[in-house]
Amino acid sequence: MKSSSIFGVLIVAALAAIGFFYLRDMRGPEVSLSPGPGPVSGKAEMAVSLHDPGSGMKKLSIIALQGQRTITVLSREYPPKTYTARESFRLAETPSLKDGPFKLEVSSNDRALYHLGAGNRTVKAIDYTYQNKPPAVTALSIAHNIARGGVGLVIYTVNREVQKTGVVFADRFFPGYHQFGDVYACLFPFPYNLPTERFVPKILAVDRAGNERVTGIYFHLIPKAFPSDRIQLPDTYLDKVSAEFKDRFPQANTPLEIFLKANRDLRVHDLKQLEEVGKKTSPTFLWEGPFLRMPNSAPRGGYAQFRDYYYHGKLVDQETHLGIDLAALAHAKVPAANRGKIVYADDLGIYGQCVIIDHGLGLQTLYGHLSGIGVKVGEDVQKGQIIGTTGDTGLAGGDHLHFGVMVSGEQVNPIEWWDPSWINNNITSKLQDAKETAKAR
Structure with missing residues (x-):
């Protein structure tokens, strides 16, 4: 009886195990x-x-x-x-x-x-x-007169929702932004160092299905020459740079080596960071009217200025300056060039203490070498609002403001944005014409 009970228990256990593994x-x-x-x-x-x-x-x-x-x-x-x-x-x-x-x-x-x-x-x-047909793209703006180092604006329509659109040329892409209806707008530069034959801007539109359309636009290129300069590197300046950057380059043994590491390697790093900041932009313009220039200031360095650096009579480096240096009184107040949103307010390598304001569609202004920053990231600012004070932080050789203008991280000539006629002819009138065309359709 006892053996029978044990056998029965084993049978039940076996069936339960089979049921468990099966179920x-x-x-x-x-x-x-x-x-x-x-x-x-x-x-x-x-x-x-x-x-x-x-x-x-x-x-x-x-x-x-x-x-x-x-x-x-x-x-x-x-x-x-x-x-x-x-x-x-x-x-x-x-x-x-x-x-x-x-x-x-x-x-x-x-x-x-x-x-x-x-x-x-x-x-x-x-x-x-x-969906196998590519989207239809039509350029609404006709005249695109673009100077080397300058900016163009193209207004165009796309007949369906897109996952990517903007202007392409060479190996570059500059995003376009939806404005209203089926209308998009894209700011794009003519890079100062791009060979003319490689600058053939076209509108790219890729719809959600992955279909791609590339459409040409009418454009006229305006040649422009840029200045050059010969800069001497005194030991007093190199000592100043060494004190500011020695922690970043502990492997460098002399003030000159520290300067060269900053002027070359750190510059490359900073330019890549500007590209990332350029993505933090409003899809519509936030600014109005011409951009302000810092009052009572004199230029000390130009845009796309090619610089030879000499130490004790020997050429030690060559770089291109991509902004305009403006000098006034020491620790002069720096106004926001136009209305926008603060997207950067911190140290930025060769630019020292730096503020970047976004004005929409990838358009941003940079304020470098500041001695003090008076704004925070995320803050909305008005044209003329004081955002900091000039200084000599970073690779500055004296108290001044490094003023830069960027389009999606690409530094362009600030002078255009100080010119009311240029802004009206190349930017605001195109937007207004596009609105009127859209209403008439």
Whole structure:
């Protein structure tokens, strides 16, 4: 009797164990499909990811449902112990699919444990719109007269929602920003150091489906020469720079080596940081009217000025100055050149204590070498509002303001933005014309 009871208990335990292992995998494979719902093009890569940690995948089927048609997109079978899989495909490989709405149905079966039962099945259906035609792009602005080192503004329309748009040339991209309706605006520079033959600006628009359109614009280039300068490096200046930057370059042994590391390596780092700050911008203009120049100031260095640096009569470095140096009284008050939002207020390498104001569409002004900063990041400022005081921080060779203008991180000639006629002819009138054209359509 005792043996019979023990045997019965063992039978029950065995059946319970079998039931546990059989019933523990009651869920089908995990399935995810990307991209998610919305427009897709035939050339866009789509991917399905599968995961089944229990019995593993057995097969996958993807079909497209469009109208009354069922179209096979992908079919796979997997060997035993396949617990994770990823498949990619393009809808262009399914030629019978037409432009318009359709549904992708993904179904996947796992393997039944111990070959008992049919296994578990997961079915996921996602709605898409098949869209293979590129977006239509039309330039509304006609005249684009752009000086070397200067800026152009193109106003254009795109007939559908985009994931990326702006102006492209050479290896550069400058983003455009939605204004109203189907109208976009893009500020783009003619870089001071780009060969003329490589500056062929075109409008790029990539819709949500991944379709791309590139459209040319009419433009006229205005040549411009820039000054050069010969700068002597006295020991007193190098000692000042060494004291400020020695912690950054502990491997440098002399004040001259510290200066050269700052003037070369740190300059490259700072320019990359300006590109990142340039992304923190309003999609619409925040400024009004011509930009202010610091009052009662005299220029001490020009934009795109090529500088030779000499130490004890020997040429030791060459760099290009990408702003305008303005000197007044020591610790003179520095006004905001125009209305905007503070996006940077801190030390910035060669620029020392620095403030950057965003004016929208990637347009920003830089105020470098400050002795004091009177604003904080995120603060809205008005034209003429005092944001700090001049100084000689960074690589400054005396108390002054380094004033710079940037478009999406690319430093451009500030003089244009001080000129009311240039601003009206090249910027504000284009925006006004675009608004009137949009109303008339």
